[in-house]
Amino acid sequence: MNFFTLAYKNLLRRKIRTFFTVIGIGLSAWVFITLMGFNRGYEESLNRDIEAMGFQLLLTAKGCPYEAATLMLKGGTGLRYMPQDTVKKVQNAPEIAQLTQMLMHAEFDPYKGEDGGTTVFLGIDPTTYPAMKPYFRFKQGGWFTQPQANEIVLGYEAAELEEREAGDLMLLPNTEQEFKVVGVLERTGTQDDGMIFLPLQTLQKTFHKENLITMLGIRTHQEADTAVFEEQLYQLPDVQVVSMAQVKNTIISLVASAKVIVLSIAAIAFLIAMFGVLNTVLMSVLERYQEIGILKAIGALPKQIFYLVWLETILLCLWGSLVGIIMAFAFSGVAEQLVRYFLPFAPVGNLIALSPGLILQTLGFIILTGLTGGILPALRAAFIRPLDAIRSEN
């Protein structure tokens, strides 16, 4: 027999109390893992979404920067337009590596769903846009045959929603014109999955937005000073510049207060776990007052009793951590849905990133918390005098 076996058997004496303490620690561990996983997962997903945009700067018509950020990441309504000749004003700037112009158009479709709904179309320049999205893969077909063709490319989810495949025809709402689906994209895990793409010129003509665009995506050279270039772009009339860093910071600042709250909850969860462990182990020590005294009478040193009680604490924390880790993996989907419901903007990828590092970090924190909570009971046990224990009536 060793100390581990003795500690294990001591904990099994009060199975129900041990069970509930382990569940308490498990819940704390679960909350901690989920919240820390969210802290990382959210930022990673946001970065991934922004990287997937394919450009670092976006020029839009002057308006609310938050609306512009939303437009970039989710597609938006209340669209503003800028003249297409804006392209000519910026395209020769030496900082620009690639540039693409886009027109976003939202059209009400009376036949969509039960009460109708808005369908969003993105007009793209077939000569420049695909180069911005090198990770696009086609499930069926390919890009448009002509810059003015009456053709459509569907994102993965859009194709599923519209129930269309390459070669099918689609009627655009309020136009009476049929368009041929020439390509369906593979899933990208970004907002592009829900997009309906048309050639820019076709969309302009179809919805009477000739010479208008909503966005200009710009990828700069690596060596370019983006900040200086942004300042130059601000000189253009009625145009606002949104950089990826800006968008990211805007969204991060929106969720910053939520992060403070979740970290506070994680800290409270740890405190609850610590007091739970303290209470359980202290109760256990007081119940075994005489027995611990006898252990000392038969040769246990104070430090050995301290170690034994601390070992019981570590075991409780290990079991609790394992329960918490299992719960975190089992319920990460539910937690993610909840987070998506409450957050103002949630990126597309996994919002809760569970990693081996995080699991080890949680184990470390929980055990540290347990050890801190276990100090008082372990000291109480270590300083029990065998004589007092033997004399004690209870």
Added chain:
Amino acid sequence: MSLIQANHLTKHFTRGQEIVRAVEDVSLSIEKGDSLAILGASGSGKTTLINLIGCLDNPTSGTLTINGQSVFDGTHTLAETALTKIRRAHFGYIFQKFFLIPTLTVQENILLPFLFTHAVPETMQHLHDITRWLGLEKRLNHLPAQLSGGEVQRTAIARALITRPSILIADEPTGNLDSRRTEEIGTLLARLNKEQQITMILVTHNPAFAQFANRTAEMKDGKLTF
């Protein structure tokens, strides 16, 4: 040279405003292989005395020598760790309440002292000898709750003997047992003293049980008389 030599042992403590003179100037000498029963009424100080001799407590004054080695010299008190090391080296204890660990088997309870001394019993033969001698050989894998009162106390005796102590201290070892079990345990301890030459100090309020020792002494108001 006596195995145990106590000179003018005194233990006073306060209870509220009152000073309790639990042990008052007790001197005694016990030879190796001797067995002494200390009789006395409840509160007479007999348990306090064997707690001093058994190094469970520091005396207020007086000296104690075990096997020629000075334990209490009348000038220093010993810390708990130092007392524990002396207890490990010389003593085995049997208490009125058996204090077995309920979740450990008989064998695990008996071997428990080795967990703390890190000493490995030379062979399991010693365990088997003791348990056979105490009639526990078929109970080794049982839990204390599955034993009779006599078997539980015999397990506690085996735990006290497993480290081969030179002195066995038994404080009211039959206090929780009926007369038949008292007889059984008394006979066992007497055999142990005779066959294994283990020095024994028994504390009891039962004169019949005291007959199992070679010598008896009586404790009254903190004073010991032979």
